Amino acid sequence: MKSLRPLIAALAAVAAFSGAAQAQTADWPAKPITMIVPYAPGGFADTRVRLLARKLGESLGQPIVVENKAGAGGVVGTNLIAKAAPDGYTIGTGNLAPMAVNPSLMKEMPYNPQKDLAPIILIENSPLVLSVNNELPVKTLADLIALAKKEPNKLSFGSSGVGGAHHLSGEMFREQAKIDIVHVPYKGGSLAATDLMGGHISMMFEMGYSALPAIQGAKIHPIAVTSAKRLAVLPDVPTMAESGLPGFESYNWQGIVAPAGTPAPIIARLNSEFNRILKEPDVQKAIADTGSQAGGGTPEEFAAFIKSETDKWAHVIKAGNIQLQ
Secondary structure: OOOHHHHHHHHHHHHHHHHHHHHHHHHOOOOOEEEEEOOOOOOHHHHHHHHHHHHHHHHHOOOEEEEEOOOHHHHHHHHHHHHOOOOOOEEEEEEHHHHHHHHHHOOOOOOOHHHHEEEEEEEEEOEEEEEEEOOOOOOOHHHHHHHHHHOOOOOEEEEOOOOOHHHHHHHHHHHHHOOOOEEEEOOOHHHHHHHHHOOOOOEEEEEHHHHHHHHHOOOEEEEEEOOOOOEOOEOOOOEOOOOOOOOOOOEOOEEEEEEOOOOHHHHHHHHHHHHHHHOOHHHHHHHHHOOOEEEEOOHHHHHHHHHHHHHHHHHHHHHOOOOOO
16 A cells, blocks of 8 residues: 555646646636747837737737847747746747748757747748849749849849848749859848849849839839739739749748647637637738738647748758858
């Protein structure tokens, strides 16, 4: 009988802990929730999250406090999410670079995206628009590829820096089209966009919301979009796949993640709330107006998407021998 006492005590402790955890989950949320954005205030990611946070707070009956923790391409803020207590009171955005690119680009990471973070939901996919300057004598992707092959290493593409969506899209284009083009990194996408309009670089893969004003003002010429389907805001611009590069898809995406170990009922509740919010007309319009596509789906689907994105960009980074400067 004595030998059974430790086992009985252990089982009792587990039961007590489980009961306390269930009670805590049932009462959630009982206080404000912190949502970490790993980028600076006022940017694309921050603006979208603040809209969703307001609606989530109204639904849950608790304030959602958005905190911007920028640094190291999103790594600083994402690490804070990963290291937070897994109690449902700290969540944040999971973005392309810190979730799926940096693991292959950086020699050391303070967190493991697949082990230390729990995916909740994909919020949106933001395709890019491949545009050329108005001096370049091309109208289609086929024209652009033909010119690049005729004049190797003469055409250039701009980006906001090494490892960003602009850059990696250009590298994937270089590989799939089998062309030699020169990467010109800038200290921000707006600087590259300005030089594209000025004719100082040949082309750029640019975020839809950023490229639209220049396209509408006929300051640059759109060639193709990187989504699987054409964008409602640019219905006459074909996809890269339609234009001769089947399977070419590139997005600057973001979703919602929590620290690994966050109780499953809380993950499920958040997933349900965000799925509902993403269907609201004003949210749908806000996303579509920026040339993006609303996400949604299950945590498992978001996890599979992150894995596929990680594998895709790992291949591009290795094939292009891309390294941080």
